[in-house]
Amino acid sequence: MKSFFRRRAIRYPLTVISLLGLMAAVLLFLSNFWAGLLFTIPFILAVGLSWKIEDQTYVETEKHIESLSYRMKRVGEEALLELPIAIILFNEKNIIEWANPSAVTIFNKETLIGEELFHLSEAFHSILKSEESKTPPLKIGTSTYKVIYKAEEKLLYLFDITEKVEMESLYYKDRTVLGIMLVDNYDELAQTMDDQMRSHLNSLVTSLVNSWATENGIFVKRIASDRFLAVFNEEILSKLETAKFTILDDIREKTAIQNAGLTLSIGVGTGSAALTELGELAQSSLDLVLGRGGDQVAIKHTDGKLKFFGGKTNPVEKRTRVRARVISHALRDLIQGSDKVVVMGHKMPDMDAIGASIGVRKMARMNNVEGYVVLNFDELDGSVTRLMDEINKDDKLFQQFIDPETALSMLTDKSLLVIVDTHKPSMVIDERLIDKAEKVVVVDHHRRGEEFINNTMLVYMEPYASSTAELVTELLEYQPKHEKLTTLEATALLAGIVVDTKSFTLRTGSRTFEAASYLRTNGADTVLVQRLLKEDIETYIERSKIIETVELMPSGIAIAKGQEGVAYGSVLIAQTADILLTMKGVIASFVIASRADGKIGISARSLGELNVQLVMEELGGGGHLTNAACQLEVETIQEAEELLKSALEDKLERGK
Numbered sequence: 001m002k003s004f005f006r007r008r009a010i011r012y013p014l015t016v017i018s019l020l021g022l023m024a025a026v027l028l029f030l031s032n033f034w035a036g037l038l039f040t041i042p043f044i045l046a047v048g049l050s051w052k053i054e055d056q057t058y059v060e061t062e063k064h065i066e067s068l069s070y071r072m073k074r075v076g077e078e079a080l081l082e083l084p085i086a087i088i089l090f091n092e093k094n095i096i097e098w099a100n101p102s103a104v105t106i107f108n109k110e111t112l113i114g115e116e117l118f119h120l121s122e123a124f125h126s127i128l129k130s131e132e133s134k135t136p137p138l139k140i141g142t143s144t145y146k147v148i149y150k151a152e153e154k155l156l157y158l159f160d161i162t163e164k165v166e167m168e169s170l171y172y173k174d175r176t177v178l179g180i181m182l183v184d185n186y187d188e189l190a191q192t193m194d195d196q197m198r199s200h201l202n203s204l205v206t207s208l209v210n211s212w213a214t215e216n217g218i219f220v221k222r223i224a225s226d227r228f229l230a231v232f233n234e235e236i237l238s239k240l241e242t243a244k245f246t247i248l249d250d251i252r253e254k255t256a257i258q259n260a261g262l263t264l265s266i267g268v269g270t271g272s273a274a275l276t277e278l279g280e281l282a283q284s285s286l287d288l289v290l291g292r293g294g295d296q297v298a299i300k301h302t303d304g305k306l307k308f309f310g311g312k313t314n315p316v317e318k319r320t321r322v323r324a325r326v327i328s329h330a331l332r333d334l335i336q337g338s339d340k341v342v343v344m345g346h347k348m349p350d351m352d353a354i355g356a357s358i359g360v361r362k363m364a365r366m367n368n369v370e371g372y373v374v375l376n377f378d379e380l381d382g383s384v385t386r387l388m389d390e391i392n393k394d395d396k397l398f399q400q401f402i403d404p405e406t407a408l409s410m411l412t413d414k415s416l417l418v419i420v421d422t423h424k425p426s427m428v429i430d431e432r433l434i435d436k437a438e439k440v441v442v443v444d445h446h447r448r449g450e451e452f453i454n455n456t457m458l459v460y461m462e463p464y465a466s467s468t469a470e471l472v473t474e475l476l477e478y479q480p481k482h483e484k485l486t487t488l489e490a491t492a493l494l495a496g497i498v499v500d501t502k503s504f505t506l507r508t509g510s511r512t513f514e515a516a517s518y519l520r521t522n523g524a525d526t527v528l529v530q531r532l533l534k535e536d537i538e539t540y541i542e543r544s545k546i547i548e549t550v551e552l553m554p555s556g557i558a559i560a561k562g563q564e565g566v567a568y569g570s571v572l573i574a575q576t577a578d579i580l581l582t583m584k585g586v587i588a589s590f591v592i593a594s595r596a597d598g599k600i601g602i603s604a605r606s607l608g609e610l611n612v613q614l615v616m617e618e619l620g621g622g623g624h625l626t627n628a629a630c631q632l633e634v635e636t637i638q639e640a641e642e643l644l645k646s647a648l649e650d651k652l653e654r655g656k
Contacts, residue, residue, distance in 0.1 A: 086145070086158035090117050094128075106140060106158065127156075137161065177237050177270045178278040179230035180286045181209065183251070184263045184294040186226035201260050208254055212247040216240060234270060237299070241309070245297045248310045252295065263295035271302035292447035293463035293625070306450050308614065321474060321511070327460045328478035331441060334458060335367045338416035338439065342407050344374040344429050346422040347597075348570045351383055351532070352467045355496030356420040356443065358489050359472035361400055366479040372400050374407045376429050381569040382539070383499070386532045387492060394488060404430035413438050420444065421468040423461065424451045424622070443471055445500075447613055449622040463624065466512045469496030473515040490524035495532055502578060506626065535575075542568070543576045546591060550580060557610070557648060558586045561637050562593025570601060574629070577603040588612055592640050599631040600640040610651070618647040 086103035090096045099112040107120050117124050127135045127147050138145040138158065144165045148157040183205055190198050202225070209228055213220040216239065218232040248264055255262040267289055269281025285298040288306070292298075296310035335341055341364035345353030357373040364371030380388060392398050402410070407430070411417070417437035423444045425431050434440060434453060441458040445465040465471050473493050476485070485493075497516055501508045504516075520526070546568075550560040558580045562568050573591050580589035588606035595601045602619065604612035606626045613628045621630020632640050 084160070086156075088112065088117075088156040088158070090154050090156070092154070094118060094124075103158065106143070106145070137165075173233060173235035173238075175234050175270070175273065176275065176278065177232050177234055177268060178275070178282045179232070179266055179268045180282045181220075181228040181230060182265045182267075182286060182290070182294075183226040184265055186262060189260055189262065190225070201255070201258060201262075204254065204258065205251065205262065208250050209247065212250065230266075237268065237270060241299075241307070245309045248295060248297065265289040265294040266297040268297065268299040270299060277302065288448055292449075308617075323462075324471075324474040325478050327458070328475040330458055331363065331460075331475060332367055332479060334416055334439065334441065335364055335369050337414075338369060339412060339414040340364075340410065341369055341371040341416045341418060342374060342411065342433065342437075343371065343418045343420060344407070344433060345420050346427045347376070347429055348379050348381065348595075349375070349384060349429075350421075350496075350571060350574075351387065351492075351499040352469050352496035353421040354384055354387060355492040355494075356468040356472045358397075358492045359469065359476055360418045360420060360443070362483075362485060362489055363472075363476060363479050366476075366481075366483050370400075372402050372407065372410070374404055374429055374433065375401050376404065379429075382535065382571045383495070383532050384571075386534075387495065390488060390528070390532070391492075394486075397486075397488065404433065407433055408436060411436050415439070416441065418443065419453060420472070422446070423448060423453055423459075425453050426451060443475075444468060445471055446623055447625070449617060464509065464511075466507045466509065467497050467500035469493045469500070470512055470515045473497075473518055474511070477518060485519070485522040487523035487525055490519045490522040491528050491532075494519045494524040494526070495529045498529055499533065500627075507624065539572060543572060543579065546576045546593065547580065552585065555652065556585055556587035558583065558589045559641065559644065560589070560591045561641060562591070564594070564637055566594060567596045568593040568601075570595065570603070570629075573601055573603040577605040581605045581607065590644060592637050592644065594637065595631065597631075600634050600637060602630050602632065602640060602644060604628045604630075615644075615647050615651050618650065619643060 083100065084102055086106050087100045088096055088103050089098040094117040096112045096115050096117060104110070104112055109115070112120070117128075121138060121140065123136070123138050127138065127149055128151075130136065130149070135147045135149050138147050143160060143162045145158040146161045148159070150156075186205075190201070193201065206222060209220055209222075212218075213230065216232070216236055218230050218236060220231075221229045223229050245266065248266075251262055251264040265286060267282045267284070267286025269278040269283075269285060272278050272281070281300045281302065285300040285306075288300070289296045289298045292308075296308055299307040299309075341361065343357040343360045345357050349357075354373075354375075357375075361371035361373050377388075388401075391401070411433065415437060416439045417433055418441045419428060419434070420443050422428060423442050423446065425434055428434065440453060440456045441460075442453055442456050443460045445462060445468050447463045448461055460471060460475075462471055494516060497512065497519075498504070501512060504512065516524075546560050546562050549562075550558050552558050560576060560580060562573070573593050573595075577589045577591045580586055580591070583589075588604070588610040590612075591603045593601055602616070602621070604616055604623070604627070606612045608626055611625045613623050613625050616623055616628035616630045619630040619632060621628060623629055632643065634640050634643070
């Protein structure tokens with residue numbers, strides 16, 4: 001209020017003085033001396049009073065500014081010294097020149113002046129290299145700090161975010177996780193048991209699952225005879241991952257004692273607050289596990305990341321062929337609703353891919369639909385070349401083999417594309433065909449990996465099968481019979497089975513022999529199969545040279561390498577791995593060699609003690625528990641060997 005009246009006191013005298021001065025000047029100008037003098041005296045008094053008020057106001061204003069400046073300076077100093085934010089100022093040599101008390105308290109020192117910044121924490125290296133807006137958090141003791149780095153001023157601000165981090169950690173740990181647990185082969189085994197045995201097995205499985213759930217704080221509800229629903233949180237999930245999901249071993253071992261041999265498959269969905277999305281993730285994970293043969297856990301996050309646990313046993317062969325019949329009828333309907341069928345295998349096709357492709361083409365013919373096999377004629381090798389020479393003698397059959405460009409021009413909206421012996425888009429002969437096709441079917445015997453062909457109308461994946469040729473042979477048995485398999489077609493399918501089973505010695509079940517018997521009945525020539533699979537002396541010598549380089553690790557793992565800069569065929573690499581596996585003391589073999597496409601290939605084999613599929617998946621490949629491979633885009637074989645050994649160490653360590 002005082003300042004308000006002071007401002008008015010200055011403003012009004014100035015107005016009065018101006019009027020008095022004006023009147024005095026007018027009267028003096030009009031020669032009215034006394035009247036002018038009458039106005040001049042008040043004018044002089046008003047000027048004096050105005051000057052005095054203005055001088056006093058100036059002095060008071062100056063004092064106020066000085067006081068305010070002093071207070072502001074003091075507040076600034078107090079803020080720097082008392083602010084609960086650490087402030088550090090350093091020079092070009094990263095030596096601290098000044099730090100406020102909060103910074104001294106954080107690092108628990110008497111003074112920070114003269115200290116080198118990196119002596120306080122190695123984390124400052126990454127902080128100073130990062131962008132100002134993307135500095136990583138700083139961990140000091142039990143506290144976490146957000147760092148703001150001003151590069152131009154060489155200044156650091158440290159904000160304590162420990163409580164925020166702890167709250168976030170608690171939030172993420174407490175997020176809901178859903179799991180769907182399926183007892184593999186429960187229904188099939190239960191059908192062969194009497195009521196008492198079935199009840200005992202049912203109680204055993206329920207008891208094992210409930211004990212495991214109680215021990216880990218999981219809510220479990222049995223929702224079907226072979227299915228459980230599990231509800232828990234991410235903190236419990238982390239503990240289960242550390243323990244490697246012991247329930248898998250418990251179910252397998254305890255039921256084996258009862259001669260039941262059940263295994264458990266678990267699909268887990270995590271990373272979302274929406275229960276519907278968690279349910280979809282869990283079901284998707286379970287489908288993935290079943291596609292890989294069961295006896296595993298798959299954990300799927302909302303960002304698409306996947307983790308696998310288990311997979312220690314070979315897939316169990318299904319005792320019934322109901323699924324094969326259902327799939328065969330579904331495929332027949334799709335074929336009959338198409339104008340043509342185009343079949344495509346993987347790059348560098350082997351006998352299994354070619355044989356299965358010929359079998360699917362035959363299905364199309366059995367349903368009176370034109371069928372074509374896509375083949376890159378520049379990628380043929382060894383036995384496949386000999387098979388194509390035989391096919392070339394049959395003009396009608398050879399005309400059905402087309403290159404990718406021809407297939408692209410032939411595909412229409414009504415065409416059916418069938419992918420055989422692979423389920424990975426990156427592995428097919430030409431990925432453009434998948435992008436263009438409206439209807440896609442996948443038939444494969446490999447364990448399902450993370451990469452998968454999307455938007456498929458039908459998927460037939462059975463990891464228990466010896467080969468894709470075996471699966472296709474079973475499907476052929478349920479197709480219309482008006483057109484039978486020719487000798488060459490049956491021989492091609494049998495050759496695919498023989499190659500993938502190593503002449504019926506590996507991954508061979510009763511269904512494999514049934515499929516071979518069906519093909520033999522339809523005229524498959526076993527002598528021709530042997531002739532197709534013969535190798536020349538040069539190939540034998542090349543393989544022997546690779547075997548000479550073998551390194552046998554203490555764990556029974558054999559690693560052999562091809563010559564640097566020399567391209568080897570994928571079949572040769574695979575055969576070398578097979579032969580190494582027959583050596584005494586070898587439980588798993590890996591062969592590393594350069595390929596014609598410029599990549600470094602690794603072929604892996606095992607007797608079942610080591611899951612080579614998981615090792616190859618670490619390197620971007622896949623396959624089976626006992627048979628897998630990958631291709632690496634590295635410069636040298638030595639680099640590939642280092643990556644392989646690192647993956648093996650990680651797998652063996654996790655196995656322990």
